[in-house]
Amino acid sequence: MMDAGIKKVDLAGHGAAAALERVVAQVGQVILGKTDTIRLALSCLLARGHLLIEDIPGVGKTTLAHTLAKVLGLNFSRIQFTSDLLPADILGVSVYDTDSQSFRFHPGPIFASVVLADEINRATPKAQSALLEAMEENQVTAEGETHALPRPFFVIATQNPRHQIGTFPLPESQLDRFLMRLDVGFPSQEAERKLLRAIDRRMLLESLKPSMDAHRFTSLQRTVDRVVCSDALLDYVQALLNATREAGWLMHGLSPRAGLSLVRAAKAWALLSARELVLPEDVQAVAVAVFGHRLQAANSDGDEGNEMVERLLRSVPIP
Template structure:
């Protein structure tokens, strides 16, 4: 049962704005309602998302659509093999007139950052985002600079077996709340894409449905969603099972458990509930666990996540 001390849920205006935002992104990204919903889960849970799939399936379109809809400052960085860390976070430049070094912030100083094809850059450049994603700050030449609030990273990556890619290190993967895949569109969605208007033009004309204050209010509402002791026991059982599974070399950390609970609260909010149910956890577990589990031999992370879910009963 939900806790009677739980603060009030969203106002009607806030819920209408959120519904309009989700509907607009679904109009811009055809045939991917699950990916759109999960993107908003990450946004409301104050997390970052990694979208992994083949080129040309709409990863960048989804990122642009979300940025246009939330109405926040947006920057895009195309990750390439010659991209330097300073190209992402910024650099200190000597100003002769002032006779001192002045910091010039990079594109990371924004509200919504699209890190496009992040795994085409070498690990040193990938790691430039680590502090930003974990602490909402960057440190350059010993000086720490705070990033704007809110700060939301949408990274895309191509499958690691494609040429010119570098696998993301485990520490980098752990900074992403969810990993999504889009897949090929169904027949109706693909037909609408082929016959319809240019997606870029539609995104350019999209109206902002949410702002920074709206997003902060929504995130506050997420923290008020109730998770019962039994639900927390279920999450802990999943974490424990992940560390005992014979196909897993490195199981899920407590931070992964916190991420699962935070995302589950956000999903409950999207479903107009003031409490988390096991189905929320089960829906999100593969998206949170698959990129964090380190498998033995050739076991797949997604298969392992499903196996762990099946092995842990809901009491």
């Protein structure tokens, strides 16, 4: 991508952009032909947001989550959500230890840096809210004791948009906890051919070497905070928010939290593009992923969320 000679300043001073580019390239070896999805997912994690991946089975949702964790050098755990899943299965239980004559907390699978919540909509609301509360608080409270979750901490939840029978779709307020929603989509013809020829992705995953560690990743997250976001850009973000509030074809406008999420994601995207300042293009690049699951059409036969965001972007001029 040409950058029109915009000065590239490495904010952290030690090759943040190059390091991130390496991550994208490495993940791209496993997930073929999905660079934009990888970049969005990485921006989401850089912006300290949780990610919801919504697509049909078999397009690589789980692999994407697993690969990201592996390449970023973060420990990974996976929770398969089922209808009989209990909160304790996620958070952990206290067990009486005969040796020490006391209860000892056995941490659940949530105590990992990257938690893959597979098919989140299949669990009961009770189990779902245990996870979502942990996401919000960054800590787990079990039997009066508070246990801090590791840093960084991400939840990558997946859900299958179809086959909604016997599932508990996430309510709007809980969808809002996810910074982005992505759909992976089918690979291109070329990528699919390559996929069919190559060895199993799982084995490839095993052989993958991490390109950074948790410490490095947290410092990159702090770098995102230093990306410049000018008043001119905030004008644009506010124009977008106002447009959602004034548009008659939307059920309701977007909240300030949605605007905040957009700015954070755009900053991460700018860093990924090796820029120290956010441009309207960065906002446009992440808008579909950030706004898509937060918008609802006024009439039920209206557009899909993503189409509505595109329509919104087209109708709001850049100030």
